[in-house]
Amino acid sequence: AQSVAQPEDQVNVAEGNPLTVKCTYSVSGNPYLFWYVQYPNRGLQFLLKYITGDNLVKGSYGFEAEFNKSQTSFHLKKPSALVSDSALYFCAVRDAPRHGGYNKLIFGAGTRLAVHP
Amino acid sequence: DGGITQSPKYLFRKEGQNVTLSCEQNLNHDAMYWYRQDPGQGLRLIYYSQIVNDFQKGDIAEGYSVSREKKESFPLTVTSAQKNPTAFYLCASSKQGYEQYFGPGTRLTVT
Numbered sequence: 001a002q003s004v005a006q007p008e009d010q011v012n013v014a015e016g017n018p019l020t021v022k023c024t025y026s027v028s029g030n031p032y033l034f035w036y037v038q039y040p041n042r043g044l045q046f047l048l049k050y051i052t053g054d055n056l057v058k059g060s061y062g063f064e065a066e067f068n069k070s071q072t073s074f075h076l077k078k079p080s081a082l083v084s085d086s087a088l089y090f091c092a093v094r095d096a097p098r099h100g101g102y103n104k105l106i107f108g109a110g111t112r113l114a115v116h117p
Numbered sequence: 118d119g120g121i122t123q124s125p126k127y128l129f130r131k132e133g134q135n136v137t138l139s140c141e142q143n144l145n146h147d148a149m150y151w152y153r154q155d156p157g158q159g160l161r162l163i164y165y166s167q168i169v170n171d172f173q174k175g176d177i178a179e180g181y182s183v184s185r186e187k188k189e190s191f192p193l194t195v196t197s198a199q200k201n202p203t204a205f206y207l208c209a210s211s212k213q214g215y216e217q218y219f220g221p222g223t224r225l226t227v228t
Contacts, residue, residue: 034216036219041222041224042221042222043121043123043207043209043220043221043222044160044207044217044219045219046216049216090159090160104162104165104175105217107159107160108159109158110158110159
């Protein structure tokens, strides 16, 4: 079965330092991977995705993610964190094709990022 | 939050009452979804729909119902059979096989 894991409930980082939010996945077939961010009492915002191609994917707000097939990981990164990056981050993987060809997303439990001034 | 609207933002109901949450999108997306989010937890899929007049149960469909009479609209009814209805409800839409775009959410409180 497809699954995604975010091993850290919370990540703390000082403003200006690099940040990493971890995600590992388990899929059959080629993975379609996504990162979303959620601010308090808001919906999720799409940050970036990996479908195929370069292992380093660039997304919104200066975020990027590195796809590593051998480690089955898709960690979210940013070279220099901002206080405004503090939010809840979700990794997601597309579920295996079902009857009719439909693919739904499976979300991780989320990682809360706290960036301190 | 793109072209997806959810209303109302906050909703309060008495236990035993059915309540309908609205979700509308103007992105011309075929697929629409409803998720439930509880504090400290990820998203759980309630129902999804690929096309008009078709929808499928997700992982936690019991106590919920949906309809998809128009491409733009995918309302969710939380029935009295749902044992723990208090939660944050998120609607999303997507083109087939692409990333999902989310609405701003509705926070439902049942007392």
